[in-house]
Amino acid sequence: MQLYNKLSAEERRVLIRETGKERFTISFYQYHHINDPQFLRDHLFLNWNAMDVLGRIYVAPEGINAQLSIGADHFELFKTFLDSIPFLKHVRINIAREHDNESFLKLKIKVRHKIVADGLEDATFDVTAIGVHVDAITFNALIEDPDTVLVDMRNHYESEIGHFKNAWTPDVDTFRDSLDYIEEELQNHKRDKKLVMYCTGGIRCEKASAYYKHKGFKNVYQLEGGIIEYDRQVTEQGLENKFKGKNFVFDQRLSEKIGEEIIANCHQCGTPCDTHINCANDGCHLLFIQCESCKVDYKNCCSKECTDIIQLTFEEQKALRAGRFSSHHIFKKGRSEKLAFKKVPNDLEQ
Known part of the structure; x- marks a missing residue:
């Protein structure tokens, strides 16, 4: 029974080029209390390896975080498989706006302590008690609200090449660095301001929204699906794009163009x-x-x-x-x- 990748990146690259088939780069996450992460990890590998899925996936007691690529001809089969897992049924899938057949070259599924490292050891913190999800229309309105504090939950090298209008971009190296720092800076506005957050695909904001609610913030919002989903909605609905520059992504592409500016x-x-x-x-x-x-x-x-x-x-x-x-x-x-x-x-x- 094969439970681990056996091909090198270069061997996989050759196979991808030889087949010439279109591949989609996608991502999804779901916070959920998982009792046996190793069992789920092996179940995913056996099925996804057969579907020629490639990517970087983390499974932990708090949920799953997946960034991967899959052949366009297997995409519907992949979605059907996700729907067969109760907590992943109808999970939102972020589809990259710019595809690269070689965005991932191996299938790596790892069991981690957490799907987003946060440095927190607070047993009373429930990661599933999240804030309010907002779509692109509502998010654009919130950006212009003087009672809103818009926070970029990504790291400094991500926000450096692109961020939203009116966003505060904390100068941090990691997500765990940002949590206490942002709370300290905004401690006097826990009840009188709307705390609105965004990140690449939503996973960091989702945990942060639950954390800040836990810490006493009254009005907590997050951009649903992150920058990736925002770009899709703006494009399809003809909305004003309030993002400047590029969106940093964690695959071999390293970025996607969202706004026209180079910042x-x-x-x-x-x-x-x-x-x-x-x-x-x-x-x-x-x-x-x-x-x-x-x-x-x-x-x-x-x-x-x-x-x-x-x-x-x-x-x-x-x-x-x-x-x-x-x-x-x-x-x-x-x-x-x-x-x-x-x-x-x-x-x-x-």
Whole structure:
């Protein structure tokens, strides 16, 4: 019985290109009390592997978080399978506006303590006691309400390339960093302001809405389906688009264009740019923003140092990495001192 992926990313890439079939990039989540996450994990893998599903899925006692791709010819079968699981019946599926057949190259389903790491150990906190979901029309109206505090629940490198009009974009590295920080900043407005939140697909806002209700906020709202669903509704209903820039996504595409503006800058030369890249040096792999000109000059690297390293032989690069802990660069997400034009923290940026 196969319960784990056996093909490498490159082997899978070849198969995808050979078949030439269209694939959809989708995501969904559901908070639900799951008694046996491992059993559900194995059940999902057996069925999804047979459907040629690829992606990154987390299962935990609090629910499921899935980002994946599937062949267009298997999409209806996939939805039917989800409906066969009671707590996933009619779950909202976010379908990417921009598809890439190679957005995911492996099927990875992992059991986690939580589907969204929050650092909370409060047994009285019920993640299913959520705030009010709002659609794009209501959300647009709330944005213009002077009694609204609109909060971007994503991390700094996500909001840097795109965010909503009038949004507060806290300068945080992780979701767990944001929870207490936002509560502290808004502690005097728990009853007199409307707390409205958004994120990529809704999963972080859903947990945050339950958390802030738990902490005494009276009027808590979240954008249903996040930026992905907002873009779909705005497009299909001809609504005013109040999102500026790109939506950061967690697959090989790294972003989707939502608004027309470019609101970020190349981290190396400062020209307007909103294209993320990972440094080509495997000993660095820093996530940062790079324009086409710097991409050529630095050979897809974040610095002259890394550019020099990737021109060494494989064995020379391996020797440089031996016994050297450099993976911390991965998590700096555009904050490295190597980047002359990295984002300057500004919580009040609009």
